[in-house]
Amino acid sequence: MTLRSLQLFVERLGAHTCLTEEERLVLLSLPTSIYQVSTEQALVQPNEPVQSSCIVLRGILAGTSNIQDGERQITSFYVPGDMPDLHTLLRPKANFGLRAICSSDIARVPHAALLEAMRRFAGISEAFARELVREGDVRSEWVVNLGKRTAKQRIAHLFCEMAVRTKMDKETHTEFPFPVTQAVLADATGLSTVHVNRSIQALRHEGLLSFVRGTAQIPDWKALAKAADFDRGYLEVSAPMRRLTLAPSEGLLVEQEPSVW
Amino acid sequence: MTLRSLQLFVERLGAHTCLTEEERLVLLSLPTSIYQVSTEQALVQPNEPVQSSCIVLRGILAGTSNIQDGERQITSFYVPGDMPDLHTLLRPKANFGLRAICSSDIARVPHAALLEAMRRFAGISEAFARELVREGDVRSEWVVNLGKRTAKQRIAHLFCEMAVRTKMDKETHTEFPFPVTQAVLADATGLSTVHVNRSIQALRHEGLLSFVRGTAQIPDWKALAKAADFDRGYLEVSAPMRRLTLAPSEGLLVEQEPSVW
């Protein structure tokens, strides 16, 4: 049932944006078609216009860019609840690809339905826009990761990010599934697979991280976060907010704005 | 006069989003305060909430992140017409900083006014959202740049990007101003200043790029773009579009959607 499958997606939006009951219901009852995609299958090709966006239900997708010599760089990961090609709503011709990293389930939602929902509900527009911002923040951290951190730090940081994004409860669990190969980690961190391998081993010897066949273990969260220079702040908003509302009485209604610029 | 100063900003939005005359006028007459900021001056600090967003009128700003050991990574540049902290509209607590790279002029616009404009005009909301997408695309290219390209390519790619973004007309000009130091280029490309220096020299010897005291010269655009693996597609939309419109007759009005997913 689709009401069930989009639950996680709506929770994701609700975490940063106040949605009315009606808006939640509209989102939950968006028309979807469910697909199962297999490892390395492409969902969106660069420069090929799309008419629908997808929502990850299970598995992991990755945004990928190919460069001249056949190598690829992964520019972001998407986990269940994410909408990886939200941006095609506004720019139907994507300029990077989207592919499954492991066998995954996705829901496809026609752009028409999403646009209609945005038109009618300010909260939905706002939630989508805030998702775009969040994605931008994540990518910004990736730039820092690739630009300024060592191999071990890059890998550690990526695992921290994924742990938080897959909602690993660090109080009660030290494990979370991250079904990727070392080659994929290499494509994401801008390293060679050989060096990824050695770096993971080094992290294991330091007791910071173990990663065996698609499941990660973080024995000491604080130690790993410190080593990775990881601060989860960029992934979260303290409380869901709402800034856009259809002013009931059309007019110059604005929020109070203290005079700090 | 502020009508004049926001011209470039509105053109930027108009390049990707169809705006009505009224929307243009609303944007042009947004309340602004004009400031001059000097080199290295911070405009937004991480985790410090802001109540207004700024528009670059002259000069260059940069998004910056600091890491543990006092080094910084620049995650994006902003040129006249850009709105670097548009995202704070939706997430007032930024998680990276914004500072001037050279002496610059900016216009500050209160969030309240921007939110009000978004509330009342669907085209303005859409234009802002599309700007967020564009920024995401640029950052995505930066990830590729840092992850998979050599020093010379990174620098070449950055100059290509800036040439296009500052609208260098490559038919008639081979020069454009890019008032940054080599140290700033190093912070942006994830390289050391020494290596930036040597790489620029190498590019000059190959006849691809010269960069002297803040002005860049690209004698052979095609050659540079090829060396940098640069494709300007990610910076542009073929024609301005409009996907969100207040449906005049409320209802299930949607665009035609061919059955491609």
Place this chain on the structure above:
DNA sequence: CGTAGACTTGACCTGCGTCAACGTGTGTGG
């Protein structure tokens, strides 16, 4: 039980960082 994809290891190489010194231009104050 064989094959293919993932992981591992070792040897070697190189792009880039680091350090430290030295030019070169530009603005400032005497």
Place this chain on the structure above:
DNA sequence: CCACACACGTTGACGCAGGTCAAGTCTACG
């Protein structure tokens, strides 16, 4: 008008993080 300072650019020597190549080993799965 000079001299000094300071920020920026340049150069050389050296070291190391991480790439590359090539040869295994392990594991899952048919």
